[in-house]
Amino acid sequence: MRMTTYVARRALLIPPVLVGVVTITFVLFAALPVQYQLTAHFGSPTKAQRCGYQPSCTCATLNPDSISGNNCTCISPPTPTTRTGNCVNPVYQEYVDKLGLDKPIPQQWATFIYRSFTFDWGNVSNHSTVASVYPQLKGLPVTTAVAWELPYTMELAGLSLLIILGIAIPLGNLSAVNRNRPVDQISRVISFSGYALPAFLLGSFMVAGVVLLFLPHTGFLVKTPWCTGGEPLDEEFTYSMPQASACYAGLGFGASYPSWVGNGVHSTPTGLFTLDALVHGDNWLAVDSVVRILLPALLIAYGAIAGLLRFVRNSMLEVMNLDFIRTARAGGVPESIVTSRHAGRNSLNVTVTVLGLTFAAFLGGFPVIEDVFHLNGIGEMLAIAANPNPGLDFGVIFGTTILFTFIIVSANLIVDVLYAFLDPRVRLG
Amino acid sequence: MTLLPPLPVRRRPRPHPRIAQMRRTWYLLRRNKLALVGLGIILMITGIALYAATQPLPWTSVPTWCATDYGPANDQSGAPGNFTQDCPTTGPIVCTYEVTPPPNAALYCGGRWYPDIVRSNISFASIIAPTLSVSPLSFGPMPLGGLATFSGPRTPIYDVYSSLLRGSDWSLMFSVSIVGFGAILGLLIGAMAGFYGGLLDEVLMRIVDIFLSIPTILFVIVVVAVLSVDLPTATGTSNLVKILAMILGFTVVWWPFYARIVRGQVLTVREQKYVEAARASGARQRRILLRHIIPNSVFPVFIQFSLDVGTIPLLIGTLVFLGFGSLLFPSTPFPEWGSVSAVSVIDLQGDFLTSCYTAATGCVIPWWQLLFPGLALFFFAISVNLLSDGLRDALDPRLRR
Numbered sequence: 119m120r121m122t123t124y125v126a127r128r129a130l131l132i133p134p135v136l137v138g139v140v141t142i143t144f145v146l147f148a149a150l151p152v153q154y155q156l157t158a159h160f161g162s163p164t165k166a167q168r169c170g171y172q173p174s175c176t177c178a179t180l181n182p183d184s185i186s187g188n189n190c191t192c193i194s195p196p197t198p199t200t201r202t203g204n205c206v207n208p209v210y211q212e213y214v215d216k217l218g219l220d221k222p223i224p225q226q227w228a229t230f231i232y233r234s235f236t237f238d239w240g241n242v243s244n245h246s247t248v249a250s251v252y253p254q255l256k257g258l259p260v261t262t263a264v265a266w267e268l269p270y271t272m273e274l275a276g277l278s279l280l281i282i283l284g285i286a287i288p289l290g291n292l293s294a295v296n297r298n299r300p301v302d303q304i305s306r307v308i309s310f311s312g313y314a315l316p317a318f319l320l321g322s323f324m325v326a327g328v329v330l331l332f333l334p335h336t337g338f339l340v341k342t343p344w345c346t347g348g349e350p351l352d353e354e355f356t357y358s359m360p361q362a363s364a365c366y367a368g369l370g371f372g373a374s375y376p377s378w379v380g381n382g383v384h385s386t387p388t389g390l391f392t393l394d395a396l397v398h399g400d401n402w403l404a405v406d407s408v409v410r411i412l413l414p415a416l417l418i419a420y421g422a423i424a425g426l427l428r429f430v431r432n433s434m435l436e437v438m439n440l441d442f443i444r445t446a447r448a449g450g451v452p453e454s455i456v457t458s459r460h461a462g463r464n465s466l467n468v469t470v471t472v473l474g475l476t477f478a479a480f481l482g483g484f485p486v487i488e489d490v491f492h493l494n495g496i497g498e499m500l501a502i503a504a505n506p507n508p509g510l511d512f513g514v515i516f517g518t519t520i521l522f523t524f525i526i527v528s529a530n531l532i533v534d535v536l537y538a539f540l541d542p543r544v545r546l547g
Numbered sequence: 548m549t550l551l552p553p554l555p556v557r558r559r560p561r562p563h564p565r566i567a568q569m570r571r572t573w574y575l576l577r578r579n580k581l582a583l584v585g586l587g588i589i590l591m592i593t594g595i596a597l598y599a600a601t602q603p604l605p606w607t608s609v610p611t612w613c614a615t616d617y618g619p620a621n622d623q624s625g626a627p628g629n630f631t632q633d634c635p636t637t638g639p640i641v642c643t644y645e646v647t648p649p650p651n652a653a654l655y656c657g658g659r660w661y662p663d664i665v666r667s668n669i670s671f672a673s674i675i676a677p678t679l680s681v682s683p684l685s686f687g688p689m690p691l692g693g694l695a696t697f698s699g700p701r702t703p704i705y706d707v708y709s710s711l712l713r714g715s716d717w718s719l720m721f722s723v724s725i726v727g728f729g730a731i732l733g734l735l736i737g738a739m740a741g742f743y744g745g746l747l748d749e750v751l752m753r754i755v756d757i758f759l760s761i762p763t764i765l766f767v768i769v770v771v772a773v774l775s776v777d778l779p780t781a782t783g784t785s786n787l788v789k790i791l792a793m794i795l796g797f798t799v800v801w802w803p804f805y806a807r808i809v810r811g812q813v814l815t816v817r818e819q820k821y822v823e824a825a826r827a828s829g830a831r832q833r834r835i836l837l838r839h840i841i842p843n844s845v846f847p848v849f850i851q852f853s854l855d856v857g858t859i860p861l862l863i864g865t866l867v868f869l870g871f872g873s874l875l876f877p878s879t880p881f882p883e884w885g886s887v888s889a890v891s892v893i894d895l896q897g898d899f900l901t902s903c904y905t906a907a908t909g910c911v912i913p914w915w916q917l918l919f920p921g922l923a924l925f926f927f928a929i930s931v932n933l934l935s936d937g938l939r940d941a942l943d944p945r946l947r948r
Contacts, residue, residue: 138757146769303581306936314928316861318868319921322892482762486865501869504768515769523760
C-alpha cells in the first residue's frame, strides 16, 4: 500500500470515532434526570427541582436568582398569591428551548452533534463549581475557557516528556543489556515505585517539603526572585501566610504569572509562556517559566517512567535476539557498538509509538498534579467541572472530552503514520 | 523356548499440555526474585484480607454526620443510657449506649452500630516513634495507641489500624471485581470480534476505539458522577447499590483495553494448526471458540489483569483526593486504602497549612495517619507490578534468551 493511501485510510476513521464519543457524552447527559441537567443553572439539584418547574404553585413565574434555602421566590406576580396551575422558571424554559429537550431523542442527538462540531460548546455556567473556583470564567464560552487552560498543560506535558525521554531510553537499554542483574532490578524497582506511589501523596509531600524550605523563619529560599511574582526585590520583602503558601505550592508562582501574559499589549504568539518569553527576548522569564513547572514535571515523569522503561527494555530484548545482532557479533563488531547502533536504533520504533501515545495522554491533563501544585491546567479544570458540589458544568465536561478525543485520535494517526514510515513492513499489512 | 512378551516400558504419564505450560511458567517465574517478592506480598495481603473478613467491624454504614460529631460518644465512663447528639442535617438525635456492647460495636446511634474506637491499641506504637524535629513544626512521636486515634480535623469514626485491616478487604474486592468484570467482558467481546471477523469485527473494534479515545480518569469521573448523581433520588437506596454502581462505572471504562488485547491474540491463535485440526475433525464454531481459542489467548489477559489490579486503589485514591469521595462511597471516610490515604492527605494538608503553621508552640503532625495507609497502598501496587512484570518475562517467548 502506498503511503498516501495508508494515511487517507487512517484519517477517514477519525470522524466516526468523534461522532461516537459525542454520542456517548450525549447518552450520559440524557440519562440524567432533568433537575441534574439544570443543576448548572440553579446550584443544587434540590433547588433545580424546586425552581425549575412546579406543577402547581402559588405564583406565575419563579425567580431563578433569588433562592433562599431550597425555595424560590416569585417574580410575577411579585407577591405570592394563591394560584392554581403550573409555573415555569424562565431559565428552565430557555434551557429546554436551547437543548430542544421537548424534541424527540434523535433530533436532540443531531443537535448535539451539530453543536459539538461547530464548536458551540455552550458557556461556563454561572452556578457551577467551575464558576465558583474561577469566577473570571463565568459566562464565557467554553472554547475560551479551554483555550485559557490548555497552554499550562501543554508546557507541563512537554517538559515532563523531555525528562522521561532523557531517562527512560538510556536506562531501558542499560537494563536490557544487564538483564536480571542488579542494575536491571534496581531500575525496575525504582521505576515501579514511581508508578505505585500515588501522585496526590508524593505531590503533597513535595509541596510540604518546599513549604518547609521556604518558611519565613527557617527559609533560606524565601527571597528568591521567582516568589515575588514580578515585584522588584528588596530587603524588606516578607510574606503573609496565604501568599507564601501559594508561592511555595507550585514552587510558587501559581497565582502570579508575569504581567505581560494576556494584557493585550504584548503578543503571545504561541500561548506557551516559555516560548513567548523567549520571543520577547526575556530570558529570565523563560527560565522562570520552566522552573515553576519543574517539580510537577519531575513528579509526572517519575510516575510515568515505569511504562516506557518496560517498553524500551522489552523491545530492546526482542531485537537483541534477532539474527543480525548475532551476525554483527560474529563479525567482531564491539559489543558497545552492537548495543548502541545495531540494537538501540532498531528498538526505537516501538519507543516512538509509546512516546507519541504518552504525550497525547499527557495532553489530557493531570488533574491531581495540577490541583496539588495550583496550576490552572485543563485536567484540574475537568476535575472541577465534574464535581457536582455545587454544580456539574456539562459545557466544560463536554468541550474537554471532545478536545481530548480529537487530540488522542489524531495522535494515534500521527503515530501510526510515523511507525509505517519507520518500518515499511507495517504498510503492507 | 517361548518368547516372553516384551516388558511394558513404564513411562510417567505426560501431563496435560496446559498443566505442563503452567509448570514451565512457574519454573521461569521462580528464577525472577523480584516477582517472587511481589507474589509473597500479594499472598500476605490476601491473608490479611481473609482475616479481616472474619472481624465484625460494621464499616459500611457510617454516615458522615455522625463521623463529625462523635465526641461525647467516646466517653465510655458514663452509665448506659441515652444522650442527645446534635446532628447538622436532621437536628438533635437520641443516641443510646448499648447496655451490653458486643465486642467491637459499642455505640448504637441513629439506628446504626458504631465500632468502639478505643479498643484497638497496638503495643508497637511506642517502638516506631522517630522524632524528627523541624522548628516550629514537629513530626513528634506517635502517641501510645496513635494508630487508634485518627486525629484530623474531620475526626472520622474509625481508627488507623482498623481502617487498614478493613481496607485490605475492600481494596482487594474493588480491584479484583472491577478488573475482573472488565476482563471477562473484554475477553468475550474481543474473542468474538477476532474469531468471527468481518463486519462484526469492524463494528466492535470501532466501538472499542471510541471507548479508548476517552481518557480513563475523565471517563471514570463522568460515568461515576452520572451514575451516582442519579441514585440518591431513589429513596431507600442501599449502600450496596451505590458500591455496585461504582463498580459498574469502572467496568464500563475498563473492558475495551481487554477487548483489544484479546482480539490481537485471537487473530494469531485462529491460524494455528490445532484450530485447523479441530475444524477438520468437525468441531462446531462455538466449541472451537470456547475450547481452543479462548483458553489459548488468556495469558496476555492475565498479565494485563495483574497489572491493572494494582492501579484500582490508586485510581480510587485519586478520585477521592479530587473530591469525588462522596460520589463513590456511601460514607466519606471509607475504609479503602486509596480512599483512606487520600482523606489523610487532605487532613494533613489542612493541619499543616492552617493550624500547625499558626501554632505558637510546637505542633505534632499526625504522620502515622498517612504513613501506614500510604505504605499499604504502595506495597500493594508495587508487588502487583513486580509480579506482572515477572509473568510477562516468563510468558513471552520472544524475550527469552
